[in-house]
Amino acid sequence: MISERTQAAIDRFKSKADGPLLEIEGIRKEFPGVVALDDVRLSLRRGTVHALMGENGAGKSTLMKIIAGIYTPERGTIRLRGDEVTLSGPLDALERGIAMIHQELALMPYMTVAENIWIRREPLNRLGLVDHAAMARRTRDLFARLNIAIDPLTEVRFLTVAQRQMVEIAKAVSYDSDVLIMDEPTSALTETEVAHLFAIIRDLKSRGIGIVYITHKMNELFEIADEFSVFRDGRYVGTHASNEVTRDDIIRMMVGRDITDMFPKEPADISDTILSVDGLSLDGVFHDISFDLRKGEILGLAGLVGSGRSNVAEALFGVTPATSGRIRIDGQAVRIASPADAMKHGMAFLTEDRKETGCFLPLSILENMQLAMLQDQNVRLGFVEQRAVNRQCAEMRETLRVKTPSMDERIENLSGGNQQKVLIARWLLTRPRILILDEPTRGIDVGAKAEIHRLISRLAGQGVAVIMISSELPEVLGMSDRIMVMHEGHMTGILDRAEADQVKIMELAAR
Amino acid sequence: EKIGVAMSLFDDNFLTVLRHNIQRHADEMGVEVQMEDAQGDIARQQSQIENFAASGVDGIITMLVDADSGRAMSKIAEEAGVPLVFVNMLPANMETFPEKQAWVGSDEEQAGRLEATEVCKLLEGKGKAVILLGQLGTTGQRGRTKATEEVLAGADCKGIEVLDQQTANWMRTPALDLMTNWITSGMQPDAVISNNDEMALGAIQALKSAGVSMDDVVISGVDATQDALSAMETGDLDVTVYQSAKGQGEGALETVLKIARGETFDQRVTVPFELVTPQNLADYKARN
Amino acid sequence: MDNVQIEPAARKARRLPADLGILMVLVGVALVFEIMGWIFQGQSFLMNPQRLTIMILQVSVVGIIAIGVTQVIITGGIDLSSGSVVAMTAMVAMSFAQAAGYDRAVYPSLTGLPVLVPLAIGLGLGLLAGIVNGQLIARTGIPPFIATLGMMVTARGFAKWYTKGQPISFPTDGFAAIGNGALPVFIFLGVAVIFHILLKYTRYGKFTYAIGANAQAARVSGINVQRHLVKVYALAGLLSGLAGVVTAARAETAQAGMGMMYELDAIAAAVIGGTSLSGGRGKIFGTVIGTLILGLMMSGFTFLRVDAYYQEIVKGVIIVAAVVADTYRQKGRGKAGI
Amino acid sequence: MDNVQIEPAARKARRLPADLGILMVLVGVALVFEIMGWIFQGQSFLMNPQRLTIMILQVSVVGIIAIGVTQVIITGGIDLSSGSVVAMTAMVAMSFAQAAGYDRAVYPSLTGLPVLVPLAIGLGLGLLAGIVNGQLIARTGIPPFIATLGMMVTARGFAKWYTKGQPISFPTDGFAAIGNGALPVFIFLGVAVIFHILLKYTRYGKFTYAIGANAQAARVSGINVQRHLVKVYALAGLLSGLAGVVTAARAETAQAGMGMMYELDAIAAAVIGGTSLSGGRGKIFGTVIGTLILGLMMSGFTFLRVDAYYQEIVKGVIIVAAVVADTYRQKGRGKAGI
Ligand SMILES: Nc1ncnc2c1ncn2[C@@H]1O[C@H](COP(=O)(O)OP(=O)(O)OP(=O)(O)O)[C@@H](O)[C@H]1O
Ligand SMILES: Nc1ncnc2c1ncn2[C@@H]1O[C@H](COP(=O)(O)OP(=O)(O)OP(=O)(O)O)[C@@H](O)[C@H]1O
Ligand SMILES: [Mg+2]
Ligand SMILES: [Mg+2]
Numbered sequence A: 001m002i003s004e005r006t007q008a009a010i011d012r013f014k015s016k017a018d019g020p021l022l023e024i025e026g027i028r029k030e031f032p033g034v035v036a037l038d039d040v041r042l043s044l045r046r047g048t049v050h051a052l053m054g055e056n057g058a059g060k061s062t063l064m065k066i067i068a069g070i071y072t073p074e075r076g077t078i079r080l081r082g083d084e085v086t087l088s089g090p091l092d093a094l095e096r097g098i099a100m101i102h103q104e105l106a107l108m109p110y111m112t113v114a115e116n117i118w119i120r121r122e123p124l125n126r127l128g129l130v131d132h133a134a135m136a137r138r139t140r141d142l143f144a145r146l147n148i149a150i151d152p153l154t155e156v157r158f159l160t161v162a163q164r165q166m167v168e169i170a171k172a173v174s175y176d177s178d179v180l181i182m183d184e185p186t187s188a189l190t191e192t193e194v195a196h197l198f199a200i201i202r203d204l205k206s207r208g209i210g211i212v213y214i215t216h217k218m219n220e221l222f223e224i225a226d227e228f229s230v231f232r233d234g235r236y237v238g239t240h241a242s243n244e245v246t247r248d249d250i251i252r253m254m255v256g257r258d259i260t261d262m263f264p265k266e267p268a269d270i271s272d273t274i275l276s277v278d279g280l281s282l283d284g285v286f287h288d289i290s291f292d293l294r295k296g297e298i299l300g301l302a303g304l305v306g307s308g309r310s311n312v313a314e315a316l317f318g319v320t321p322a323t324s325g326r327i328r329i330d331g332q333a334v335r336i337a338s339p340a341d342a343m344k345h346g347m348a349f350l351t352e353d354r355k356e357t358g359c360f361l362p363l364s365i366l367e368n369m370q371l372a373m374l375q376d377q378n379v380r381l382g383f384v385e386q387r388a389v390n391r392q393c394a395e396m397r398e399t400l401r402v403k404t405p406s407m408d409e410r411i412e413n414l415s416g417g418n419q420q421k422v423l424i425a426r427w428l429l430t431r432p433r434i435l436i437l438d439e440p441t442r443g444i445d446v447g448a449k450a451e452i453h454r455l456i457s458r459l460a461g462q463g464v465a466v467i468m469i470s471s472e473l474p475e476v477l478g479m480s481d482r483i484m485v486m487h488e489g490h491m492t493g494i495l496d497r498a499e500a501d502q503v504k505i506m507e508l509a510a511r
Numbered sequence B: 001e002k003i004g005v006a007m008s009l010f011d012d013n014f015l016t017v018l019r020h021n022i023q024r025h026a027d028e029m030g031v032e033v034q035m036e037d038a039q040g041d042i043a044r045q046q047s048q049i050e051n052f053a054a055s056g057v058d059g060i061i062t063m064l065v066d067a068d069s070g071r072a073m074s075k076i077a078e079e080a081g082v083p084l085v086f087v088n089m090l091p092a093n094m095e096t097f098p099e100k101q102a103w104v105g106s107d108e109e110q111a112g113r114l115e116a117t118e119v120c121k122l123l124e125g126k127g128k129a130v131i132l133l134g135q136l137g138t139t140g141q142r143g144r145t146k147a148t149e150e151v152l153a154g155a156d157c158k159g160i161e162v163l164d165q166q167t168a169n170w171m172r173t174p175a176l177d178l179m180t181n182w183i184t185s186g187m188q189p190d191a192v193i194s195n196n197d198e199m200a201l202g203a204i205q206a207l208k209s210a211g212v213s214m215d216d217v218v219i220s221g222v223d224a225t226q227d228a229l230s231a232m233e234t235g236d237l238d239v240t241v242y243q244s245a246k247g248q249g250e251g252a253l254e255t256v257l258k259i260a261r262g263e264t265f266d267q268r269v270t271v272p273f274e275l276v277t278p279q280n281l282a283d284y285k286a287r288n
Numbered sequence C, D: 001m002d003n004v005q006i007e008p009a010a011r012k013a014r015r016l017p018a019d020l021g022i023l024m025v026l027v028g029v030a031l032v033f034e035i036m037g038w039i040f041q042g043q044s045f046l047m048n049p050q051r052l053t054i055m056i057l058q059v060s061v062v063g064i065i066a067i068g069v070t071q072v073i074i075t076g077g078i079d080l081s082s083g084s085v086v087a088m089t090a091m092v093a094m095s096f097a098q099a100a101g102y103d104r105a106v107y108p109s110l111t112g113l114p115v116l117v118p119l120a121i122g123l124g125l126g127l128l129a130g131i132v133n134g135q136l137i138a139r140t141g142i143p144p145f146i147a148t149l150g151m152m153v154t155a156r157g158f159a160k161w162y163t164k165g166q167p168i169s170f171p172t173d174g175f176a177a178i179g180n181g182a183l184p185v186f187i188f189l190g191v192a193v194i195f196h197i198l199l200k201y202t203r204y205g206k207f208t209y210a211i212g213a214n215a216q217a218a219r220v221s222g223i224n225v226q227r228h229l230v231k232v233y234a235l236a237g238l239l240s241g242l243a244g245v246v247t248a249a250r251a252e253t254a255q256a257g258m259g260m261m262y263e264l265d266a267i268a269a270a271v272i273g274g275t276s277l278s279g280g281r282g283k284i285f286g287t288v289i290g291t292l293i294l295g296l297m298m299s300g301f302t303f304l305r306v307d308a309y310y311q312e313i314v315k316g317v318i319i320v321a322a323v324v325a326d327t328y329r330q331k332g333r334g335k336a337g338i
Helices: A002-016 A060-067 A090-095 A113-118 A132-146 A161-174 A191-206 A218-224 A247-255 A309-316 A339-344 A354-358 A365-373 A386-400 A416-428 A446-461 A473-479 A502-510 B013-029 B042-054 B067-080 B108-122 B139-153 B172-184 B197-209 B226-233 B245-260 B281-285 C008-015 C020-041 C049-074 C082-095 C116-140 C144-162 C173-177 C183-201 C203-213 C215-220 C225-251 C262-272 C284-304 C308-332 D008-015 D020-041 D049-074 D082-095 D116-140 D144-162 D173-177 D183-201 D203-213 D215-220 D225-251 D262-272 D284-303 D308-332
Strands: A022-031 A034-044 A049-054 A075-080 A083-085 A098-101 A179-183 A210-214 A227-232 A235-241 A273-282 A286-294 A298-303 A324-329 A332-334 A347-350 A434-438 A465-469 A482-487 A490-496 B002-007 B032-037 B059-062 B084-088 B101-105 B126-133 B159-167 B191-194 B218-220 B240-242 B268-270 B274-276
Touching: A022 A060, A034 A049, A034 A060, A034 A210, A049 A060, A049 A218, A049 A247, A060 A098, A060 A179, A060 A210, A090 A098, A098 A161, A113 A132, A113 A161, A132 A161, A161 A179, A161 A191, A191 A210, A191 A218, A218 A247, A227 A247, A235 A247, A247 A446, A273 A309, A286 A309, A286 A324, A286 A465, A286 A490, A298 A309, A298 A446, A298 A473, A298 A502, A309 A347, A309 A434, A309 A465, A339 A347, A347 A416, A354 A416, A354 C215, A365 A386, A365 A416, A365 C203, A386 A416, A386 A446, A416 A434, A416 A446, A434 A446, A446 A465, A446 A473, A465 A473, A473 A502, A482 A502, A490 A502, B002 B013, B002 B042, B002 B245, B013 B032, B013 B084, B013 B245, B032 B042, B032 D308, B042 B059, B042 B067, B042 D049, B042 D225, B042 D284, B059 B245, B067 B084, B067 B101, B067 D225, B084 B245, B101 B245, B108 B139, B108 B191, B108 B218, B108 B240, B108 B274, B126 B139, B126 B172, B126 B197, B139 B159, B159 B172, B159 C308, B172 B197, B172 C049, B172 C225, B172 C284, B191 B197, B197 B218, B197 B226, B226 B240, B226 B281, B274 B281, C020 C284, C020 C308, C049 C082, C049 C183, C049 C203, C049 C225, C049 C262, C049 C284, C082 C116, C082 C144, C082 C225, C082 C262, C116 C144, C116 C225, C116 D308, C144 D262, C144 D308, C173 C225, C183 C203, C183 C225, C183 C284, C203 C215, C203 C225, C215 C225, C262 C284, C262 C308, C262 D144, C284 C308, C308 D116, C308 D144, D020 D284, D020 D308, D049 D082, D049 D183, D049 D203, D049 D225, D049 D262, D049 D284, D082 D116, D082 D144, D082 D225, D082 D262, D116 D144, D116 D225, D173 D225, D183 D203, D183 D225, D183 D284, D203 D215, D203 D225, D215 D225, D262 D284, D262 D308, D284 D308
Parallel strands: A034 A235, A049 A210, A049 A227, A098 A179, A179 A210, A298 A465, A298 A482, A347 A434, A434 A465, B002 B032, B002 B059, B059 B084, B084 B101, B101 B268, B126 B159, B126 B191, B191 B218
Antiparallel strands: A022 A034, A022 A075, A075 A083, A227 A235, A273 A286, A273 A324, A324 A332, A482 A490, B240 B274
16 A cells, blocks of 8 residues: 555656656547547646537547546557556546546435545544544545535535535545546536636646646636647547637637627517516525516526525425415416426426436436426327427427437437536427526537527517526626526625626625 | 134135134133234244243144244243144154143145045056145145155056146146146146145146046145035046144144143144045035 | 437447347247257247247236336336235135125125126225325335335235135136136236337326436426326236236135235336336336246246256246346447446 | 535434434334233233343344345345345255254264354355355346346245255254344344444445445445445345344254245335435444334234234334334425425
8 A cells, every 4th residue: 555655656756757747649439329539639737727628529528537447448548647558447547646526426415525525535543444533624624725615524415516516626636636637617616616616726736736627618718727629529629728819719619610699689579577576485595585577588697606596496486385475477476386387387497407307317318308398289188299299309409409319319328518408408398488597508518508598589589588597697697688696595686787797796696 | 811823824725724713612612812924934933932922821822834843932832831732733843842732733644645545546556647736845745745756656556657746836826827838738647636725726727728628637635625625516626635624723722721721631632634535525515 | 410420330239129138038038948848848849829828828917017017117116015916906806706606705695796896896906005005105205115015014914804814716707707718918918008008108108207217307397296106006006906806817716825926026027128126217018028038937947847946046047147138238239337 | 615504403403313213113113012002911011021032033033134135225236135045044054053963964974063164154155145146236237136036036946955845953052052042132233233333434334325325426436336236245145144044043943935025024124214225325223223113013913912814904004104204204304305
């Protein structure tokens, strides 16, 4: 054990000289029916952040999983600190100093935060038993270093998505590895936490760690990355220093065309009030929320993580019904005790947690897409009118550019961004009058994002009322007609499109 | 007086009759009985006997799950000082009974012997037979099968060839399936020797639906249940063996009471099996 | 989507329905029996229509249950009560099916009733047991394992208590006809077709899969999960009731010990046929094949005169081998492991 | 992250061990029996040391298995083979434990061996069965249900085949002593303590929970999931072997029919005790309580002279009621439903 460590230290020292930390060449990876990667390369230097860009399904996560020892490539070489290596599995990768934060959260819900972080590396006492006190202490130390305020003894299932993400980050950091892979670590974070994460990353950089960073957010690229590589359709496109290029250059490399307008907000004809919320509260979670929503209007919902935005949306849709307050639709007081009730009133709700409340992982894309639309119009005598449904689903697949060989593919095998598109399709297919979107473009590439924005805008133009929760302020600002800001379960203000800007929102959100 | 009765299995047809006879006789005598069902599990039966001893019954009657578990049961009762009477199944430790213990029952091998001898006679010592076994490993299956094999190996019956023997777990439907499988494999047995009546009845159903005339096949079972006697009446079943549930039940209850009251008793009370054929059928119709 | 590369060959392989694998296993096992039949018995195993019928006949009762259990397992649940419900419904149905003039009938004044009466009573009782299972699971949120275990014990107890352990025999000819000849086979296959359609083409089916795949997501997608679960368990109960009627009619008697361990055979048939115990995956077709594999073994062993003492050992090995073979075939198609 | 609020009150409620609920159910059921004891029998149910011992004694074999099964279920698996492995190990161990000079011994030349021999053979055979289960599951990736179902059928078949159905009896006094008096109770409780520590305070335990909670996450954390699963099933097999030895020693005989359906009782004990069949959750303490609830019912029914015909009906209802009560208590603590 000790000799192994020493050896590793010696190795690190030797390679410290210079030359890339990690070098990858000629990698090919196939899944049945899909070539996910073909002849790709990547070179990571010490003390740098190397961003990986590309459309959804370009193969970014797949490459990272190869580096982390989870997949074995069909072809290609991996050189770590100058030596060619063959990774026999995740453990091998970890022991060689490669750690990874996964795109899909991978925590054990019924274990504590500390247990999750130190799994397989639990501190033992003299009897060889797990020393829980030491483990908690170590976690506190780690969290103190990273400036994270989460109780190490809480079970992970009680944490919000954002907190879980921070735990994942802490866990990956705790391996003290040379190579750190981050697969869309900020998709569940708001700007404050993102800033926090960047502080951590800068610190790691200064210690000589090399970081591969996957993101779909352009601004992050310029802020944190030293250089970046672009993949398209499983192929390597190019590598550049991030200060040499512009946003549009990158988008062109990624998508192969220009995207002029990220927020194609069309002026909609905002008419009658369709939804009216009055004094809505859920004991201990949020309080006294009141607002009106009109046809054709897009209402943005901004706030920090944990401010209760998702809870309000869940209450409106009957997932966790509110304990007091009143909801009126078309002026009629309604009781929404379950999502089924909400759907009867023409509501639709894209949830924020793709894995927990979104995807039916073992089922096909088609099944996933069609499920919510199987109300009266697409079902006759209990039988699904499959031909009509298939047609609508196929159209939606085109519109949203879902990248898949077939609609019968399991959604499990799709890339994260493509799963998100399928879920958006599920709700659009119900032809809602009130559409609630919680982080709709999480994990979606720029091209598709603009597409989805255009779609939302078009729906609003057709008179659909939209509530959109987003942790990306530019998105909220770019798309909303009005913006409601929340702070710790309270509504702190509603801003009009004209008067809203980042500063005002942050003031209301942080107060 | 309170008597605990630990039965091996409630689902069994013969044991049901035995149980009812104990109950009926107890009611007549004004004795309180409590019945437990071990569901064929030795350990469960052991626990039930322990529970009886702990709740202070005046005596215990048990129909063992298996003969070899007798010793453990004897020990429990002896330590608790409670009288114990084994009914129906002969415990393996019969010879070394402690005081206050006795056996009332019939000898399984005798049943098999009566059954097989009669079948042999009806076949005039030659032909082809299949044997339907009860649940493998149970005392009834072992004793009856052993005796059957012995009889068929004897000088008079050597001409009878056993085509196959398989288990149907004492039950009718599995026997029906098994027999049908045999028939489709091209077997044409002259006799079906079954460890009990239920399986014999299943075999009859299979043979009938295969169009075999019941006059051409000898069917035998053990227990003389109501269903079996009816089948004999219609000429389907040829041989069965009557086991006196009444004799065993009443004998067991009376013996345990004798021990409890400190009267003299026999350590071994045998109630013989009796052969039932269409000739003496009428005598048994009203018995069980 | 133009950019996705699809090699035609690979794609074709994947489009082969997954349950074809287990069908091939069935064929494989059958062929082994066939060859051994020629070697040891000097005759064909398969070329005997009667044997093929009996092969299905003897598992048709388990098969009927297995179909109901399959949809329960697809929702991520389990039904342990089916074997006991078979016993309970067999007893009760038979008590209303006794032939006129049978002097020891359970209800001497209710003999010789038309066959519809016991049939309706049997199905109704099964349905009731299923509804109780479903309500328990949906309303109290206890694990299906416990709810149906409770029903398993209770229904078996009820079957024993009903006539204090006495068997019930001598049905009317009409009732016995339900179990006559190959009728149970047709009932089994009919039920299979109906449930195949139900699961594949109706909203009921789509919801069943969705709940098993992700109950939370199902609820958020507007499915009334509770109500749907009650329906699923109710249908499973109904099929157990049907199985009870068929088995009683076939044996021409009803006994409290009937259907013992059938729940396990039924679950095994479903799982052998590719239904995943973690929910969301499974097909009636697979279950039918799984049931047939069980039937094949029963017939095959008798046919080959495998020593009774070896049969179980061999049976265990075959079950495992069948599923291993199927798993490997699927792995060959490049599915990721854990 | 300063905005993460965990209210102290809410947190404290959360920290109450969840298995306290099922303990309260145990106490509740015991009290009901106590009160009914005074009413109907005019004596105390609980104030009888003999009865309390028997209560645990009669479930200690099931309890030993249940502990092994609990850790299997925590990994998200299941073990159906335990009851049959009990029978198999009982038979084989007993055949090496026969008293010297017993003329019908299975191995006439190997009688009167020291007790360690049959003990080691029994444990070893159980371990072997467990390893086979584990290897099948880990290497071939077939569902644990199928692998252990195969073992269930095979081990039972082996037990029957071993002496062609003949029981094996007349053990040495040393061997019989293993089952004597309250020793099985101590074995059961000792095993419980060991496994409690194993699951709670060792890496073995952490891995077990991690695999059940999220096998994928466990794998990417560097746990060798396959190898760990083999260990878990091996230990479960070892405990089944121990249970086989104890049950044979207690009955002073070994029979092929022993341990029938114990697997179901063991799983029930675990699930009643709060172990989740979907994996990742469960505690040995809960399983012990679950086992005791089963034992309590057996003793209680005999004590109250509940008619055997009603016993099963009542037992089914109590199992369900116990879990429902526990579920409601937990819901009261603010857990969301589906
Ligand atoms: N296990 C799998 N089985 C089959 N196909 C897969 C599997 N995993 C990934 N793919 C396919 O490989 C391709 C690359 O997926 P990958 O997850 O690497 O994309 P990505 O670049 O990370 O996209 P995103 O930005 O959406 O996360 C996609 O077409 C995806 O459908
Ligand atoms: N079921 C629940 N019971 C009690 N508290 C809850 C529950 N669900 C969420 N909370 C708490 O309510 C607060 C608001 O969470 P919510 O997810 O609504 O925030 P959000 O603004 O949408 O942030 P995010 O970006 O993480 O989604 C959090 O502190 C969370 O811990
Ligand atoms: Mg990805
Ligand atoms: Mg949210």
